[in-house]
Amino acid sequence: MRSKDKIAYFYDGDVGNVYFGPSHPMKPHRLCMTHHLVLSYELHNKMEIYRPHKAYPVELAQFHSADYVEFLNRITPDTQSLFSNEMVKYNLGEDCPVFENLFEFCQIYAGGTIDAARRLNNQLCDIAINWAGGLHHAKKCEASGFCYVNDLVLGILELLKHHARVLYIDIDVHHGDGVEEAFYFTDRVMTVSFHKYGDLFFPGTGDLKDVGEREGKFYAINVPLKDGIDDTSFYRLFKLVITKVVEIYQPGAIVLQCGADSLAGDRLGCFNLSIDGHAACVRLVKSLNLPLLVTGGGGYTKENVARCWTVETGVLLDAELPDEIPENEYIKYFAPDYSLKIPSVPMENLNSRSYLNSIRQQVHENLRSIQHSPSVQLQEVPPDFYIPDFDEDEQNPDERVDRHMKDKQIQRDDEYYGGDNDHDHDHDHIMDDA
Amino acid sequence: MTNKGLFNSDDGWVLVASASDDETVNEEENKRGSEDFGEERYGVDGGNIDGREMDTSGVGEDSASRKRKPECYSGMLDWITKVAKDPCDPTNGSLPERHNWKYYGCYQLWKQVLLVRDAMLLRRNADSTSQETISQAFFDSNDISTLQKKQKMHPSLYDDRKGSERLRCSKRLLSAKDSFSKSCDRIGVESSSSGSQCDEVCAGEQSNSTADSVGFAGNFRRKKQIPLGPLFQADVPDFCEEAYKIDCKWLGTRIWPLEKRERNKNLIERVPIGRGRRESCGCQFPGSVECVRFHVAEKRMMVKLELGTAFYGWKFNSMGEEVALSWTKEDENKFQDIVKSNCLLSEKYFWDELFKFFPRKDREALVNYYYNVFLLRRRGYQNRNDASDIDSDDEESEFGPVGNRFGQNAANSPGSIFCSPKKSHLNIR
Numbered sequence: 001m002r003s004k005d006k007i008a009y010f011y012d013g014d015v016g017n018v019y020f021g022p023s024h025p026m027k028p029h030r031l032c033m034t035h036h037l038v039l040s041y042e043l044h045n046k047m048e049i050y051r052p053h054k055a056y057p058v059e060l061a062q063f064h065s066a067d068y069v070e071f072l073n074r075i076t077p078d079t080q081s082l083f084s085n086e087m088v089k090y091n092l093g094e095d096c097p098v099f100e101n102l103f104e105f106c107q108i109y110a111g112g113t114i115d116a117a118r119r120l121n122n123q124l125c126d127i128a129i130n131w132a133g134g135l136h137h138a139k140k141c142e143a144s145g146f147c148y149v150n151d152l153v154l155g156i157l158e159l160l161k162h163h164a165r166v167l168y169i170d171i172d173v174h175h176g177d178g179v180e181e182a183f184y185f186t187d188r189v190m191t192v193s194f195h196k197y198g199d200l201f202f203p204g205t206g207d208l209k210d211v212g213e214r215e216g217k218f219y220a221i222n223v224p225l226k227d228g229i230d231d232t233s234f235y236r237l238f239k240l241v242i243t244k245v246v247e248i249y250q251p252g253a254i255v256l257q258c259g260a261d262s263l264a265g266d267r268l269g270c271f272n273l274s275i276d277g278h279a280a281c282v283r284l285v286k287s288l289n290l291p292l293l294v295t296g297g298g299g300y301t302k303e304n305v306a307r308c309w310t311v312e313t314g315v316l317l318d319a320e321l322p323d324e325i326p327e328n329e330y331i332k333y334f335a336p337d338y339s340l341k342i343p344s345v346p347m348e349n350l351n352s353r354s355y356l357n358s359i360r361q362q363v364h365e366n367l368r369s370i371q372h373s374p375s376v377q378l379q380e381v382p383p384d385f386y387i388p389d390f391d392e393d394e395q396n397p398d399e400r401v402d403r404h405m406k407d408k409q410i411q412r413d414d415e416y417y418g419g420d421n422d423h424d425h426d427h428d429h430i431m432d433d434a
Numbered sequence: 435m436t437n438k439g440l441f442n443s444d445d446g447w448v449l450v451a452s453a454s455d456d457e458t459v460n461e462e463e464n465k466r467g468s469e470d471f472g473e474e475r476y477g478v479d480g481g482n483i484d485g486r487e488m489d490t491s492g493v494g495e496d497s498a499s500r501k502r503k504p505e506c507y508s509g510m511l512d513w514i515t516k517v518a519k520d521p522c523d524p525t526n527g528s529l530p531e532r533h534n535w536k537y538y539g540c541y542q543l544w545k546q547v548l549l550v551r552d553a554m555l556l557r558r559n560a561d562s563t564s565q566e567t568i569s570q571a572f573f574d575s576n577d578i579s580t581l582q583k584k585q586k587m588h589p590s591l592y593d594d595r596k597g598s599e600r601l602r603c604s605k606r607l608l609s610a611k612d613s614f615s616k617s618c619d620r621i622g623v624e625s626s627s628s629g630s631q632c633d634e635v636c637a638g639e640q641s642n643s644t645a646d647s648v649g650f651a652g653n654f655r656r657k658k659q660i661p662l663g664p665l666f667q668a669d670v671p672d673f674c675e676e677a678y679k680i681d682c683k684w685l686g687t688r689i690w691p692l693e694k695r696e697r698n699k700n701l702i703e704r705v706p707i708g709r710g711r712r713e714s715c716g717c718q719f720p721g722s723v724e725c726v727r728f729h730v731a732e733k734r735m736m737v738k739l740e741l742g743t744a745f746y747g748w749k750f751n752s753m754g755e756e757v758a759l760s761w762t763k764e765d766e767n768k769f770q771d772i773v774k775s776n777c778l779l780s781e782k783y784f785w786d787e788l789f790k791f792f793p794r795k796d797r798e799a800l801v802n803y804y805y806n807v808f809l810l811r812r813r814g815y816q817n818r819n820d821a822s823d824i825d826s827d828d829e830e831s832e833f834g835p836v837g838n839r840f841g842q843n844a845a846n847s848p849g850s851i852f853c854s855p856k857k858s859h860l861n862i863r
Contacts, residue, residue: 010686013749019801022785029805035748039737050686051747063668100797115686124685140666153668164673181660182668189670204658213662327733329754331726332810335817 005286007047007317008125010112011035015132018105021097025267026146028105030302031132033330037310040328046317052115052130054107055154059114063153063182065141072148073103089142096143106149109133113151113295117158120253120291127292127316131309134257134297136176137203145174145202146298153182155293156189156255163252163291164188169242170195171281172259172297173269175206175222179257185216187370190249194238194262196270197224208359211366218369221245223359226350227270231277233349237356238281241363246288248367254290258282259297260308264345267300272347275308275340282312292316303333307340510550513543689744723814730754757806765792769808 016032038044060069068090071083080087080098087093109132116128136152137145152168156179159166168183170176170193183189197206212220223241225234261269263278286292294316299305314321323339325331331338517526529535529544538545660666717725734754738745745751758766772791776784788800 008686011689011748013747016749016753016805017798017801019797032753032805036750036753039741040733044690048688049690049744051689052686053684065665111684112686115684118685122685140668157668157670160670160673177660181666183670184660184662185667186670188673205660210660327726327729329730329734329750329756329806330810331730332813332817335813 005126005316008116008119008128009047009049009313010052010116010128010130011049012051012108012112012132015105015108018101020099024097025300027302030299030305033302033306033333034131034309036328036330037306037325038313040326041310041314041321043313043317043319046319050115052108052111054104055111055114059154060106060110060149062157063140063150068141072106091142091144095145096148102148109135110149110151110154113155113293114158116293117155120293121159121162127286127294129294129313129316131296134259134295136170136172136257136297137174137178139178139181144178147178150178150182152179152255152257152295156183159253159255159293160188165190165249165251167245167249167251167254168192169254169285170257170259171262171278172257173262173266173271174259174298175203176257177203177205180220183216184212184220185214187215187219190219190221190245190251192221192241192245194223194225194234196227198226208362218366221363221366223363228272228347228349229351230272230349231274233351233356234273235277235280237360239284240360242284244364244367248370251290253293254285254288255293255295256282256285257295257297258309258312260299260305263304263308263342264347265301265304265342268298272345272349274344275311275342278308279311279315283315286316304342307342311340510543510546514547689747692742692744752802753806755807755810757803761803769803773808
């Protein structure tokens with residue numbers, strides 16, 4: 001483990017007053033609150049803080065179509081009624097309203113991620129943070145799900161100039177569809193998304209079976225989850241998947257989207273993660289000791305967003321933060337406890353063990369397929385990973401093997417669960433081994 | 435009634451049919467011979483579902499029955515709810531083998547479910563309402579395999595599609611109950627012979643239509659397709675091994691730590707990182723409004739001294755309740771009045787009124803005041819009065835339905851990221 005990671009943090013004071021519209025759940029003001037909270041814990045004294053340059057249209061067009069970028073640049077709330085066809089074409093107007101300073105907002109958050117990637121490429125820092133970024137739904141030619149410009153794709157394209165392979169991890173409650181779609185055909189980017197899937201939850205993609213196409217086949221991993229997943233289940237699965245992915249894929253850099261709508265009590269989300277559970281994932285990725293670009297994303301209960309990203313800034317800085325929030329301009333938002341902890345929500349976890357186990361198995365199965373891919377330069381993987389103990393062909397196909405036996409053949413009883421199968425109560429120290 | 439007779443499969447399939455309002459299926463009924471199943475409980479004898487009269491003419495017989503009223507689906511939906519509540523209940527029964535589906539009439543509830551699902555995924559025209567199409571599905575065919583054959587397309591056909599034909603991320607949310615999709619999951623999982631055919635079946639063109647964001651699990655998943663082609667994927671160049679050219683431009687402007695020449699010479703008490711809130715302060719009434727105000731102001735002063743120019747770079751000078759200092763009392767009162775008086779009107783949004791009444795204040799100043807003074811004060815008030823159930827993001831209850839500045843209701847569109855099926859309070863009123 002490296003002794004001290006150098007952190008670059010990006011923030012622009014102009015984001016605070018960006019306003020999507022009345023009652024729109026996306027509130028960039030949360031970035032203002034986060035920054036304030038980070039400062040109130042004195043974390044600015046452990047890192048360098050930069051104001052990003054505002055990304056130029058030509059930079060945005062490295063991914064997006066030129067006409068879409070141009071339209072974003074020109075459209076205003078006053079003129080949008082004159083361009084109803086284009087508004088439909090670019091999916092603007094409903095989830096993605098046109099508001100004052102929309103383009104400037106896009107330039108700021110995209111500029112932050114691009115600058116972060118460049119700093120990493122130039123090895124000027126080990127970890128770069130841009131909480132304003134992470135808008136993972138934006139597509140090449142249209143806006144989607146409150147996202148207009150996909151800063152993550154732009155940042156990854158920048159990282160690809162210096163690294164052969166980049167790993168993208170997304171823990172937002174929504175599927176990272178924009179990033180996955182952008183890199184669906186390539187093996188130079190592996191996208192891994194943990195998200196709610198089903199019940200017509202937005203955006204509707206992110207099926208376990210979506211693994212990529214052509215050269216990108218098996219370089220997209222989707223972990224579809226159901227409502228109510230808790231810290232223990234989520235972290236276990238996250239750790240198992242990510243450590244395996246990094247071992248096999250060996251990326252040069254990692255981009256981590258930390259959408260805070262996977263927290264309990266989020267206005268649009270439906271998971272039951274605590275801030276500690278969410279931050280444990282960040283801690284794990286940091287421990288991989290690879291150049292790391294961290295962004296924000298969703299998060300629609302702004303006090304919890306501020307809490308979460310402050311804690312995670314602390315995690316990235318190896319600073320343990322006390323729960324009691326120090327005085328700051330926004331202290332009132334954190335009533336009644338003025339604590340970094342968020343109240344837990346009594347919620348049923350609809351993700352059964354067998355369900356999670358089957359997902360994990362399928363992901364491992366898919367990962368096996370890229371073991372032998374010649375285009376990705378990999379080390380030889382130790383054989384005991386994927387040679388099963390038994391030979392499936394020699395088994396008698398007519399003889400029924402009960403499910404437990406079958407599972408055992410693929411995975412030891414205690415590989416997923418610590419010890420016996422039915423441990424329900426041992427979550428106390430689950431985060432400690434990160 | 436297009437009764438094609440039943441196939442009594444050898445693998446012990448059990449008929450699932452709604453006998454009556456309570457919709458329980460007996461073992462005894464299941465053991466009857468195939469002919470008996472022709473006496474369909476559901477619909478033919480006019481069994482009332484939820485007290486409403488069923489259209490008993492049978493599917494397909496009468497063109498007038500094409501447009502079904504919504505009530506006629508309630509039996510199916512009730513059945514699905516029951517299955518969803520207890521999927522392991524043996525009385526639910528199970529699906530027959532896929533190749534046998536065509537033998538069953540759509541008086542079977544499971545068959546209805548499958549047909550509805552197909553119809554919703556088949557829809558190509560924005561013109562047809564989901565209602566019509568579902569009716570159409572019932573009318574057109576009891577033969578699911580025919581429907582599915584029509585849809586089979588290989589994903590590679592999408593490669594050269596023009597932009598206007600691409601599969602778009604639809605915005606309409608299915609208005610069916612949540613349990614609908616859950617029980618379809620169950621149906622999908624139960625049947626074993628789905629094969630890989632379904633994976634190749636594409637949902638087809640979907641304009642502003644419902645039900646494209648389907649989450650049906652199991653082997654029949656007709657999932658939302660990922661669009662492929664030059665309009666969707668990024669251009670990823672091959673990796674060159676040459677040394678990366680160090681590009682010193684556009685790396686961001688350092689704001690903190692301050693440049694050497696700017697370093698603050700003031701003596702500032704260095705607070706240890708992550709100290710958190712102090713246990714006790716020296717105030718006479720700790721925790722009172724004055725105590726809080728004092729400590730926040732004190733902290734603000736320290737931050738200002740420490741940050742120097744960064745304080746202004748980060749716009750800290752326009753944060754917090756101090757923003758109100760640049761507003762007159764009269765303006766503040768007016769702001770409050772406007773917000774309060776407009777919050778319950780469905781068409782008017784207080785922002786329009788604010789913009790109108792404060793022509794000299796720009797939008798940024800108004801938003802700034804809103805977040806830094808108005809909301810904070812409101813939170814302060816709420817904190818002291820009823821701290822148990824407050825949410826400064828909950829504008830719906832006070833500020834009317836979701837929409838943008840021009841009053842367009844975003845949440846009217848199903849499939850919107852706004853609409854979370856579980857969070858009904860966010861959906862349109």
